[in-house]
Amino acid sequence: MAPLYVRACSSPNQSPTAAPLLPSSASISAFIASDPALTLLHTRCASMAHLRQLHAALVKSGLAKDPIAASRAVAFCAGPGRDVAYAERIVRHHPKPNSFMWNTVIRALSDGAAPEAAVALFVDMLSSPVTPDRRTFPSLFAAYARLGGGRDGTALHGMALKLGVAGDAYVRNATIAMYASRGAADEATALFARCAEFDVVACNSVIVALARAGRVDGARAVFDGMPDRTVATWSAMVSAYARASRCSEVLALFSEMQADGVEPNANVLVSVLGCCASLGALEQGAWVHAYIDRHGVAMNALVVTALVDMYCKCGSIHKAREVFETARSQGLAKLASWNSMMQGLAVHGQWREAVALFSELESYGLNPDNVTFIAVLTAYGHSGMPDEAKAAFASMASEHNVVPGIEHYGCLVDALARAGRLQEAEDVIQAMPMAPDAAVWGALLSGCRLHGDTELGARAAREAVRCDPRDSSAYVLAASVLAREGDAGRGAGVRGQMREAGVGKVPGCSMIEVNGVVHEFLLMRITLISMLKLGKKFHFHTSNMNLSLKQEQDTFDILS
Structure with missing residues (x-):
């Protein structure tokens, strides 16, 4: 099994650096044939139950201490869908595990649910007579990238330099990918500059690094300078534009991708659908949906959620519901898909449908999360049902073990303020366990504008400006509240303060x-x-x- 990084990024023409399972020599073949349990492990073992039986026989015969026999068992356990924890126990209890055993288990752990276990095993490896080699480091850098351990990853880079393996192409590319994962663009580009020849994997990682550091134009310069690109390259650049909310560039790049005959992957399609949602580009979003159906792109939870979100934000709520119901019937609608559908229904005033979906969650084996309750609270708030919003808010911690966050308090304040219960909304703000932000005060201020409470509106405006002095909406709402009450002079004064503070109104x-x-x-x-x-x-x-x-x-x- 090739290292995680190599499996993810290598082209078919590249040779993975991982060593073969065992050297194919006559002596080793004869050794395997000399023991029935080892022969069965090599030729017939098909499940962990078989492996445990055969390993017990090897332990009983004493062959489990032999590195070749132990390596066979470790390689089988570390395979996809098997029991890497069993492989780890074999390594930890073996008297003299070889580098193949250490590297195989570190590689499997780095690709698993708990990459920190790979780091822990590596620490144990450092206490053994076996020295880490060029096959050890790519998996560890991948683990640090997933953990976000930038500082430790830098120390690991130093160790690779000290051991003289940092110049290996696979180690270098894994190091660049690790720096890219935390947006350390300077470190990534410094390593990239040392590439003696074009390396598409390194280029892709540098594009990611520059994008995460906010240097999107620099990422595009790398992209444009590449003589050859993979679909991962296009995906990285599309994601870079999407992350920077440069949606027009996303759609333009997607068109260029189509013109070059490159088949987009799911990541590209999700980014494009997200930008169609942001722009309200229903026609283009529907074209992407048709493309997915026409080319048989595998539907997964990410694609389903992106489609539902796009249709909701483009105003086609019936089409969003159609996509959602189809995915639900096929078992493809995960919690994120439900949340997007509920939020879309809530925003479009279909609170009954949103609440009905919420009531069906548990029957599909799903538990609501913090995003779910934002949708539910929005549904009740927009439909003028503050008591139901209060009940849903109260049930979060007591019934669903979801701790309300500042966004949930904002939704509750909005629901109360919309209904004219302004003092109650202010009481909620005063009782918040965290400091309210400008959005929370803005929800109250909007209610004051709607119901004409100038005194409370002025107070809410002051707090909103204090939280975010550069936010123009608080000034504009405050001026509107005063103007509606016939106090045009004070309203003009608020706008004067806005100009003095150098705050510009965001144009419609x-x-x-x-x-x-x-x-x-x-x-x-x-x-x-x-x-x-x-x-x-x-x-x-x-x-x-x-x-x-x-x-x-x-x-x-x-x-x-």
């Missing part, structure tokens, strides 16, 4: 999809003087207050 934005292309329009203020300057570009029909924009929009735009 509308998007429309035409022929698969999303057009974005930003609402911007424009002065009379500026309008006069634009006279050459615009024709005013004052009789019906209609403003016609001529063809030349490249120089001046009000909506852009």
Whole structure:
């Protein structure tokens, strides 16, 4: 079994560095044939039950102490879907485990549910006579990447340098991937610069490292400079744009990927669907869905959730429900899919359907999590049912062992404020076990605006600004509350404070999809003087207050 890193990234033409199971020599073949239990282990063993019987026979005969026999047993136990813990016990209790035994179990543990066990076994290896080699380190770097142990990973890199194996291509690539996992772009690029020749695996890892460090344009420069790309390369670059919320680039890159004839993997499709959801690009999202069906892309929980989320956010709630019900009938809808469906129903005012799904969770063997309760609280809040929201909130810890977070308090405050129970909403804020943020105070402030409570609204606005002085929404809502109560002077004063603080109002934005292309329009203020300057570009029909924009929009735009 090749190391985790090699199995994930090697091309078919690359030779894995892992040693063969056993040297194929006549002497070893004769040794295996000399013992019935060892022969059966080599030719007939098909389950852990068989392995335990044969291992017991080897122990009884004394052959279990032989490194060749023990290596056979360890290799079988460490295979996919078997019992790596049994393999680990063999290594720990063997009088003289060889490097193959150590490396095989470390590799399997690093790929398992508890990668820290691989590190623990490596520490024991350091106390043995066996020295770690170039086959040891890739698995350990993969374990540290999964654990997020950047500092320890750096120490491991130092050990590889000291032992003279850091220059091995597989060790180097695993090291780059480890640094990439924590966004250590400088360390990753420094190692990348030492590559004597083009290495697609190293390039992919550097793209990830730069993206996680926020250097997306640098990642694109690496991508553009590659003479050859794999689907993993495209996936890394698409994910980089998606992580940076540069959705237009995601869709453009996906189109380029199609033009180059590269089949996208599930990760690419999930990223593209997420961007379609963010842009409201229903037509493009539906095209991706059709592509999945047309090309027989394997549906998994990630793809199902991405499709449900996309359709919900694009306003096609019936299509989202169709995808969800199909996935549920096939056993593909995991909790994340349920949460997305419930949230979509809640936002679209279908609270009964959202609550009905919530009541069915346990019958499908699923337990609600913190995201589930955000959907439930949103459903009750948007439907004007604050008492039901309070009951759901109270049941989180008492019935479902889910500790309410700040986002749940925000949903409860929003539900109470929408219903006009403003003082009760403020009481909830005052009783919170954590400090409220600007979003929580903003929920109360929105309720004050809706129900015309200027005194409480002013108090909520002050707290919201204190939590986040750069958030324009608190200023705008406060000014709106005052203006609605006829206090235009104080409202103008709030906007003056906003200007003095250098806080700009986020412009209103509308998007429309035409022929698969999303057009974005930003609402911007424009002065009379500026309008006069634009006279050459615009024709005013004052009789019906209609403003016609001529063809030349490249120089001046009000909506852009």
